[in-house]
Amino acid sequence: MSSxxxxxxxxxxxxxxxxxxxxxxxxALEDIDFKINETENVGLVGDxxxxxxxxxxxxxGYHRAEKGQIYFEGKKVRISSPKDSxxxxxxxxxxxxxLAPDLSISRNIFMGREPATALGFLRKRVMDEESxxxxxxMGLHLRSPNINISTLSGGxxxxxxxxxxxxxxxxxxxxxxxxxxxxxxxxxxxxxxxNQLKRKGISVIFITHNLHQVFTISDRIVVxxxxxxxxxxxxxxxxxxxxxxxxxxxxIG
Amino acid sequence: MNKLEKKNxxxxxxxxxxxxxxxxxxxxxxxxxxxxxxxxRNFLRLDNIRNLLFFGSEFTIIVIGAGMLMIVGEFDLSxxxxxxxxxxxxxxxFAMDLNPFLVTIITLICGGVIGMINGLITTKGKILSFIATxxxxxxxxxxxxxVSGGIIMPIDTSGFKFFTSSFIGEIGNFxxxxxxxxxxxxxxxxxxxxxxxxxxxxxxxxxxxKAARSMAINTDKVKIICFIIVGFLVAFTAVIQTLRLxxxxxxxxxxxxxxxxxxxxxxxxxxxxxxGNMLGIFIGAFIIVIIENALVIARLPYEWTYxxxxxxxxxxxxxxxxxxxxxxxxI
Numbered sequence: 001m002s003s004x005x006x007x008x009x010x011x012x013x014x015x016x017x018x019x020x021x022x023x024x025x026x027x028a029l030e031d032i033d034f035k036i037n038e039t040e041n042v043g044l045v046g047d048x049x050x051x052x053x054x055x056x057x058x059x060x061g062y063h064r065a066e067k068g069q070i071y072f073e074g075k076k077v078r079i080s081s082p083k084d085s086x087x088x089x090x091x092x093x094x095x096x097x098x099l100a101p102d103l104s105i106s107r108n109i110f111m112g113r114e115p116a117t118a119l120g121f122l123r124k125r126v127m128d129e130e131s132x133x134x135x136x137x138m139g140l141h142l143r144s145p146n147i148n149i150s151t152l153s154g155g156x157x158x159x160x161x162x163x164x165x166x167x168x169x170x171x172x173x174x175x176x177x178x179x180x181x182x183x184x185x186x187x188x189x190x191x192x193x194x195n196q197l198k199r200k201g202i203s204v205i206f207i208t209h210n211l212h213q214v215f216t217i218s219d220r221i222v223v224x225x226x227x228x229x230x231x232x233x234x235x236x237x238x239x240x241x242x243x244x245x246x247x248x249x250x251x252i253g
Numbered sequence: 254m255n256k257l258e259k260k261n262x263x264x265x266x267x268x269x270x271x272x273x274x275x276x277x278x279x280x281x282x283x284x285x286x287x288x289x290x291x292x293x294r295n296f297l298r299l300d301n302i303r304n305l306l307f308f309g310s311e312f313t314i315i316v317i318g319a320g321m322l323m324i325v326g327e328f329d330l331s332x333x334x335x336x337x338x339x340x341x342x343x344x345x346x347f348a349m350d351l352n353p354f355l356v357t358i359i360t361l362i363c364g365g366v367i368g369m370i371n372g373l374i375t376t377k378g379k380i381l382s383f384i385a386t387x388x389x390x391x392x393x394x395x396x397x398x399x400v401s402g403g404i405i406m407p408i409d410t411s412g413f414k415f416f417t418s419s420f421i422g423e424i425g426n427f428x429x430x431x432x433x434x435x436x437x438x439x440x441x442x443x444x445x446x447x448x449x450x451x452x453x454x455x456x457x458x459x460x461x462x463k464a465a466r467s468m469a470i471n472t473d474k475v476k477i478i479c480f481i482i483v484g485f486l487v488a489f490t491a492v493i494q495t496l497r498l499x500x501x502x503x504x505x506x507x508x509x510x511x512x513x514x515x516x517x518x519x520x521x522x523x524x525x526x527x528x529g530n531m532l533g534i535f536i537g538a539f540i541i542v543i544i545e546n547a548l549v550i551a552r553l554p555y556e557w558t559y560x561x562x563x564x565x566x567x568x569x570x571x572x573x574x575x576x577x578x579x580x581x582x583x584i
Contacts, residue, residue, distance in 0.1 A: 060467075083469045097467055100460035102527045103453075111457050112468035114450040121448050 011037045012074065013203050014059070014090075014172060019068035021054055028054045029065070030227045036172065041194070041204045043218030045211060045247070050224040052207050056174050059205075060092040061085040073171075091165035092174040095181075098161040099149045106131035106145035109164045134167035135159065137200075138193050155186030162193045166200065173197055174205045179213060191217055211240050211247075225250055275572075276521050276533045280540055287547050295550045303429060305539075305546055307421070307497060310431035311490045312516075313538035315509070317439050318486035320517035320534035321446060322479045326459040326526025327375060327382040329368075329483050332513055333506030334393035339364050339491035341401050344408050344501035353416040361488045367393070368484020372477030390510060397503050406501040421496045431493050438486065443531035455479065460527030508559075511566055516541040518569035523577070541565070 015035040021028045029051050036042050046052045057063040059070070061082040070077050072088050079085050085092070099108045106127040107114075115123040115130075128145040135142055140159040142152070149157060158178050165173045175194070179187045194217055197204055206218055214221050215235060221243065223231040231246055287296040295301060315332050322329055342363050346356040371389055375382040410417045422430045446452040457465040458472045465472050495501055514524075520537020522529030544565065548558050 081469075082467055086469055092467065094463070094467060097461065097463040100457045100464050100527065102460045102523075103456055107453055107456070111453065111465065112470040114453055116450045120450050121444075122450055122453065124448075 013038045013040070013072070015071040016055075016059070017069045017071070019055070019058065019065045019070075021051075021058065021063060021065050028227050029058075032068070032224075032227075032229050034222065034229070034232075036203050036205060038171075038203055039198060039201050040220065041198055041206060041218045043214030043221045044205055044207045044224070045209070045214055045221060046224035046230075047209075049226075051227040052224055053176065054227075055224065056092060056176060056205065056207065059085065059090060059172075060174060086168075089169065089171035090174065091168065091170035091172070092176065093158070093161040093165060093178065094176045095178060098164075099157055101150040102148055104146045104148055105135070105142065105152075105160055108149055108160060109134060109145075109167060111164075113168065130167065131163075134163040138163045138166060138196050140193070153186060154182045155189035158182075158186075158190045159193050162190075162197065166197060166202065170202060172203045172205070174207070176207050177209070178206070179208060179210065187213070211244055215240055223247055276519065276536050276540070279519070280536050280543075283540060283543055283547075287543065291547065291550055296547065299427070301546070301550065303427060305542060307429040307431045308546075309539055309542040310429065310435040311494050311497075312509070312512070312542055313535060314435050314438055314486050314490050314493075315483070316513050316516045316520075316538035316541075317435075317442050317531065317534055318479075318483040319513045320520065320522050320529055320531075320537075321442060321455060322483050323514070323517050323522045323524070324446070324459045324526060324529040325455045325476050325479045326462065327476055327479065328386060328514065329371060329480065330383065330386040330510040331367075331371060331390040331393055332483065332487050333509035334390045334397065335364060335367050335484060335487045336491050336494070336506035336509065337503055338367070338393045338397045339488040340495045340501050340505055341397050341406075341503070343492055343495050344406050347408055347410075348406075353410075353413050357420075357492050360492055361485055364484040364486075364488020364491070365481045366484070368480040368482070368487075369477060371484070372480030375480070376473040376476050386510075394503075401501065401503050403503050408495060408500055410496060410499070417496055420493050431497075434489070434493070438489075439531060439535050442482070446531055451475070451478075456527060458526075459523075508562075512541055512562060515562065515566045515569050518573055519565070524570065524573050525577070 013036055015033075017033055019029050019032040019034070032051070032055060034055065044052050044055070054063060058065050059079065061079045061084050064080055070079060077084075077088060079088070100111065103111075106124075109131045110127050115126045117123065131145040132142075138159055140156065140163065142156065149160065152160065162173065162175070178190050178194075182190065194204055194206065206214065208214055218235060220234050221231065221238070222229065223243070223246070225247070230250070231243065233243075288294070315336070319329055319332060339360050343356060343360040346359060347353060367389075371382070371386055374380055374385040374389070378385065418430070420430065420434070424430065424433075446455060454465065454470045454472075454475045457468070457470060458475050462472050465475075494505065498505075516538040517529065517534050518524060518537070519540050520529070520535070521533035522537075544561065545558060548561060
């Protein structure tokens with residue numbers, strides 16, 4: 001992997017080169033190259049155990065690759081904790097892990113990054129107002145910033161989590177199966193939020209099992225299988241049938 | 254939504270979130286029942302209320318810490334044993350003719366360190382706190398019995414009027430200072446829990462630890478600090494209780510571990526963490542104390558307290574489950 005490649009494309013946001021990860025004897029990721037440009041939406045597809053979540057956990061700082069480099073905005077970076085990842089402007093929204101259901105919307109949006117006085121007391125009004133603004137900019141109109149997450153629908157919850165990423169000026173948002181267990185209507189809602197991110201110039205990695213969803217929302221599709229990259233193709237260069245054929249066969253051509 | 258409406262709904266939501274109406278209701282019913290149905294109105298007698306205040310304060314100081322620990326999702330079963338051990342430390346150092354305030358500070362530090370050990374075992378050792386503190390519960394009781402020989406050791410505070418009156422003095426010859434200390438601690442912890450960012454970390458950690466961690470909250474540290482607070486408050490109670498009793502007894506605090514949890518649950522704290530509030534915990538603790546007091550003034554044999562508290566603990570756990578289920582239905 002030459003570093004010239006990263007210089008040639010000024011719009012490149014994140015590039016991973018030759019990523020290898022082992023869990024004991026299991027070779028979870030084998031020489032994975034992955035990149036995403038600014039404002040690009042990449043759909044990451046693969047079966048359970050394909051390596052999708054391992055790959056994003058390396059980006060978000062939960063795992064460290066045994067081999068390989070990560071470049072962010074053209075610079076080589078080390079991501080050894082979720083804090084490092086966040087400092088770069090990468091926000092990961094895990095399903096079921098993103099929000100605290102018994103806490104209010106504003107307490108969730110500012111979880112871990114609460115605006116506070118010098119003594120550490122919460123600036124409640126700032127939290128409430130900013131939360132509502134962030135939700136509005138996602139096209140999400142909720143009654144009050146003080147209602148508990150547990151009273152929201154699945155789609156609204158994803159909206160809150162995405163609004164949080166947006167509020168903290170993420171450059172890259174990783175959505176881990178954001179449409180799992182959602183109704184058709186709620187999936188459409190989530191797509192709306194994702195499109196809002198794109199409009200605001202934020203790159204998105206969208207992880208899903210569902211090829212049709214990826215074709216609706218993503219610009220480029222990356223398929224992982226058994227820890228290897230199977231496909232990396234622009235949406236306009238392929239179609240659902242071709243891609244599902246490839247996935248079923250497990251090899252290209 | 255105009256400003257006024259917003260304020261109103263905020264206030265209502267705040268009230269419903271913060272105060273467990275059930276807990277307050279239970280408290281009031283209990284007071285009314287006891288007022289009218291105890292023999293010779295014993296419950297309302299001044300000396301009984303005073304008893305309630307100083308004994309209740311000692312117990313409640315521990316409960317507010319333990320309640321916060323439960324919100325973060327952990328338990329401390331060792332509070333009773335640590336109470337006994339810290340009492341021993343206090344009495345032992347006191348007998349060495351050190352400055353009593355210095356002795357108090359050392360005792361408090363000792364409690365904090367023991368709390369920290371509980372926290373470290375739980376978080377770094379990845380042992381369920383229920384089990385870890387069951388172990389330390391036995392450990393500290395055993396150590397206390399070993400080093401004290403199990404005897405009662407009197408403490409002579411007659412030469413330290415200022416010292417004793419600053420902890421267990423009485424305002425107007427009636428109102429025990431312990432209640433003031435309790436109020437102070439409860440207000441501080443309440444502010445931290447509901448108004449400070451640390452409180453938001455406590456709730457987040459207890460409610461969804463993975464979410465908290467992915468938001469870069471150091472959940473282990475948050476938990477350890479909560480354990481330290483419990484240890485500190487237990488040590489404080491050891492000091493004021495020992496001063497009130499005028500002696501060390503290795504039996505103090507037996508059975509408190511579950512009473513403390515029952516108090517927090519009666520006060521609306523979830524057994525799974527993430528839910529609870531300081532006012533509820535405070536009132537829940539006094540409900541437990543008043544029930545125990547009622548058993549005493551009803552002149553029931555002491556054995557009955559076990560039966561009654563067994564029922565209360567089961568009842569409060571079922572209540573917690575019921576609330577959890579009805580909330581799920583709402584979702």
